[in-house]
Amino acid sequence: MKEFKILAVIIALVGITYYGIEPYAHHVMHPEVAPADFSFKDLKNVDTSLKGNPDNGKVLVEANCIACHSIESAGYPKVMPNADAAASYGVVPPDLSGAGWIYDKNYLANFIYDPVSAMKLQHKYTPESGKQFPMPAYNWMSAQEIMDIVAYFQILAPKAKAGPEAHKNTFEAACGRCHSMKYAGFEATTPVENIKTYMGATPPDLSQYIKSRGEHYLYSFINDPQVLLPGTSMPRTGLNQKAQEEVIAYMEDIGDRKKAERETTGVWVMLYTLVFAIAALLWKRKLGDFSS
Amino acid sequence: MAEFKKADSMLEWFDQRLGVVNFAKVMMTEYWIPKNINFLWAMGVLLTVLFTFLLVSGIFLLMYYKPDVNLAFDSVNYTIMQEVSYGWLFRHIHAVGASVVFLIIYIHMFTGIYYGSYKKGREMIWVSGMLLFVLFSAEGFSGYMLPWGQMSYWAAYVITEIFGGIPFIGDELVVWIRGNFYVSDSTLTRFFMLHVLLIPLVIIGTIVFHFYALRFPHVNNEAGEFFDFEEEAEKYLAGNKKESKVVPFWPVFLSKDFLVLGFFMVFFFYLVFFHYGFAMDAINFDKADGLKTPAHIYPEWYFLWSYEVLRGFFFEIAGISGKDLGLIAFGIANVIFFLMPWLDRSPMVKPANQRPYFKYWFWFMMVDLIVLTVYGKLPPTGANAWVGFASSLTFLTLFATLPFITKAEAKKVKEK
Numbered sequence: 086m087k088e089f090k091i092l093a094v095i096i097a098l099v100g101i102t103y104y105g106i107e108p109y110a111h112h113v114m115h116p117e118v119a120p121a122d123f124s125f126k127d128l129k130n131v132d133t134s135l136k137g138n139p140d141n142g143k144v145l146v147e148a149n150c151i152a153c154h155s156i157e158s159a160g161y162p163k164v165m166p167n168a169d170a171a172a173s174y175g176v177v178p179p180d181l182s183g184a185g186w187i188y189d190k191n192y193l194a195n196f197i198y199d200p201v202s203a204m205k206l207q208h209k210y211t212p213e214s215g216k217q218f219p220m221p222a223y224n225w226m227s228a229q230e231i232m233d234i235v236a237y238f239q240i241l242a243p244k245a246k247a248g249p250e251a252h253k254n255t256f257e258a259a260c261g262r263c264h265s266m267k268y269a270g271f272e273a274t275t276p277v278e279n280i281k282t283y284m285g286a287t288p289p290d291l292s293q294y295i296k297s298r299g300e301h302y303l304y305s306f307i308n309d310p311q312v313l314l315p316g317t318s319m320p321r322t323g324l325n326q327k328a329q330e331e332v333i334a335y336m337e338d339i340g341d342r343k344k345a346e347r348e349t350t351g352v353w354v355m356l357y358t359l360v361f362a363i364a365a366l367l368w369k370r371k372l373g374d375f376s377s
Numbered sequence: 378m379a380e381f382k383k384a385d386s387m388l389e390w391f392d393q394r395l396g397v398v399n400f401a402k403v404m405m406t407e408y409w410i411p412k413n414i415n416f417l418w419a420m421g422v423l424l425t426v427l428f429t430f431l432l433v434s435g436i437f438l439l440m441y442y443k444p445d446v447n448l449a450f451d452s453v454n455y456t457i458m459q460e461v462s463y464g465w466l467f468r469h470i471h472a473v474g475a476s477v478v479f480l481i482i483y484i485h486m487f488t489g490i491y492y493g494s495y496k497k498g499r500e501m502i503w504v505s506g507m508l509l510f511v512l513f514s515a516e517g518f519s520g521y522m523l524p525w526g527q528m529s530y531w532a533a534y535v536i537t538e539i540f541g542g543i544p545f546i547g548d549e550l551v552v553w554i555r556g557n558f559y560v561s562d563s564t565l566t567r568f569f570m571l572h573v574l575l576i577p578l579v580i581i582g583t584i585v586f587h588f589y590a591l592r593f594p595h596v597n598n599e600a601g602e603f604f605d606f607e608e609e610a611e612k613y614l615a616g617n618k619k620e621s622k623v624v625p626f627w628p629v630f631l632s633k634d635f636l637v638l639g640f641f642m643v644f645f646f647y648l649v650f651f652h653y654g655f656a657m658d659a660i661n662f663d664k665a666d667g668l669k670t671p672a673h674i675y676p677e678w679y680f681l682w683s684y685e686v687l688r689g690f691f692f693e694i695a696g697i698s699g700k701d702l703g704l705i706a707f708g709i710a711n712v713i714f715f716l717m718p719w720l721d722r723s724p725m726v727k728p729a730n731q732r733p734y735f736k737y738w739f740w741f742m743m744v745d746l747i748v749l750t751v752y753g754k755l756p757p758t759g760a761n762a763w764v765g766f767a768s769s770l771t772f773l774t775l776f777a778t779l780p781f782i783t784k785a786e787a788k789k790v791k792e793k
């Protein structure tokens with residue numbers, strides 16, 4: 086009995102200390118932020134209740150977008166090699182095969198209308214800065230036309246619907262023009278010198294960011310980088326919830342590759358040690374308990 | 378050379394050459410341990426086991442680790458964690474083991490303080506134990522640098538910078554420790570050497586010495602009772618096992634230690650597999666970058682209390698700058714526990730709760746250390762800075778008053 090009291094005192098002291106240096110300290114250093122908003126409520130330039138016509142959308146995309154963007158799944162190849170595209174625009178325009186699948190509808194429509202405000206980069210592209218966003222704003226289009234484009238992207242089926250392959254594709258489409266993933270052998274499509282000049286900061290290699298930032302942080306950060314890093318040049322990318330979860334899953338697939346093995350091995354090792362403990366208990370009984 | 382009979386058994390063969398039978402008696406079956414002890418006396422064996430874990434997992438890590446600023450981060454986080462089979466397991470055992478070993482060291486140390494196991498003949502056990510504490514601290518600190526993450530770099534930067542505060546030689550000393558003007562490749566390589574060679578060697582020697590120091594005074598017991606071990610051992614050997622106050626180390630004492638060890642291991646492996654974040658700080662998964670200071674820099678949890686004593690003095694007092702005061706306090710904090718046997722002036726060897734004054738001192742100290750640890754992690758701004766100051770001051774005051782408190786206690790007990 087007495088030994089259990091001693092154990093209780095130790096557990097209490099260790100527990101209080103643990104609470105102070107882990108959950109509590111974490112809470113002080115990383116205050117809670119607003120929850121992720123996957124409807125992008127702040128964007129209201131386009132009436133997204135209009136029903137789009139994909140056939141007209143296709144015409145508009147051919148006329149306006151494929152001069153810069155490839156859409157591999159619809160048979161529009163890259164216009165020029167990545168190095169040249171990076172030299173022309175600062176960053177390689179992403180392939181749009183998955184656009185209707187990974188971007189939130191409201192975000193995508195508003196992005197076409199005005200990319201800078203959708204990405205929340207007004208602080209970077211001020212009139213005084215003299216900087217110009219490389220993709221033109223299509224604010225001259227009617228809401229109907231923009232919704233036609235959105236409808237067109239939505240009928241392009243993705244290459245993979247789920248699983249690690251889909252995680253990878255979404256990551257490369259959404260983040261791959263800026264970020265590398267060294268531990269997966271993936272290099273950002275935009276060469277590092279170009280992207281640094283373009284962004285004013287080097288986008289980090291994301292191989293270990295699932296560990297250094299954790300899922301919770303990434304969940305808010307990807308949804309709206311300005312909330313956690315005010316003034317950052319990393320754009321809001323407008324992923325819908327499913328795509329964002331795929332990106333995070335990919336970061337985990339690559340950054341914490343052995344998770345499944347760890348969790349199954351863990352259960353076995355703990356069971357084994359439990360057997361050891363019980364055997365020790367029986368052995369002690371057999372020798373005759375000598376103390377309390 | 379003595380003449381050798383032909384041995385009848387393998388045991389005899391070895392006994393003739395190495396005296397194993399006698400050795401086993403002296404070390405195990407006739408090494409006597411008091412009966413009257415609780416599971417806190419198993420901490421020493423837990424520490425021995427944990428140290429073995431650290432050594433073995435460390436050897437495996439060493440086969441793939443690269444002590445070079447350009448390679449270190451990926452050799453740990455990619456090669457070991459992802460390519461080598463079960464490399465991640467060795468790393469997790471090593472990192473979690475390094476953190477948990479301090480938890481057990483602290484429990485072991487405060488058990489010693491609580492039961493007064495550092496005085497009346499046990500001074501050398503205590504001093505060698507404190508040496509182990511200092512050596513483990515150096516081992517922990519040097520090891521933390523090896524993955525070359527952001528916290529590796531910045532903790533190394535901040536801690537080596539501390540030496541710059543030493544008068545006259547400070548600046549040169551920092552450069553000498555780092556091997557460069559800033560934390561760099563030469564710093565990493567020399568800390569690598571310390572971590573895998575020099576400090577472990579000294580630790581092994583000191584553990585042997587710690588065990589040796591236990592032989593003559595014997596371990597203490599729950600009541601702090603002194604008795605004649607030879608006499609009690611004779612009783613035991615004569616068959617009066619019930620009456621005797623001792624049991625042999627093997628198998629009786631160890632059977633209990635194995636029990637404690639068994640349940641401890643379940644907990645330990647739970648941490649290794651499912652709850653390792655406290656031992657592998659997230660920020661350290663960002664590669665070291667000397668141009669990018671992290672928002673919060675803090676050492677591993679087991680250094681937080683002394684780090685807070687360092688930070689606690691943040692303003693000038695009597696013409697001495699806060700930085701210098703902190704440095705002095707930090708210096709004191711790191712050596713003062715060595716002096717426990719001499720600061721405690723009461724000859725009483727009893728559990729703290731049976732000592733009229735010392736019990737207050739003990740629990741005050743525990744609370745203060747917890748406060749220091751918690752505030753050592755929080756940003757030192759606003760009210761936090763003042764809590765840090767007050768608890769640092771309390772820490773020093775507690776030690777300054779210990780001789781007087783215990784002296785008064787001795788007097789009071791004598792009068793009774």
Ligand code: HEM
Nearest residue numbers: 418420421422424425486489494503506507509510596597
């Ligand atoms: C990792 C390093 C250490 C190892 C492997 C170790 C091992 C041991 C072992 C096996 C014992 C005997 C059983 C027991 O009482 O637990 C012991 C006793 C003791 N150790 Fe340690 N120890 C270490 C560190 C320390 C430290 C840091 C201190 C405190 C300064 C310390 C102070 C003592 C004392 C005072 C005793 C005697 C306990 C008594 O008489 O009741 N040891 N140690």
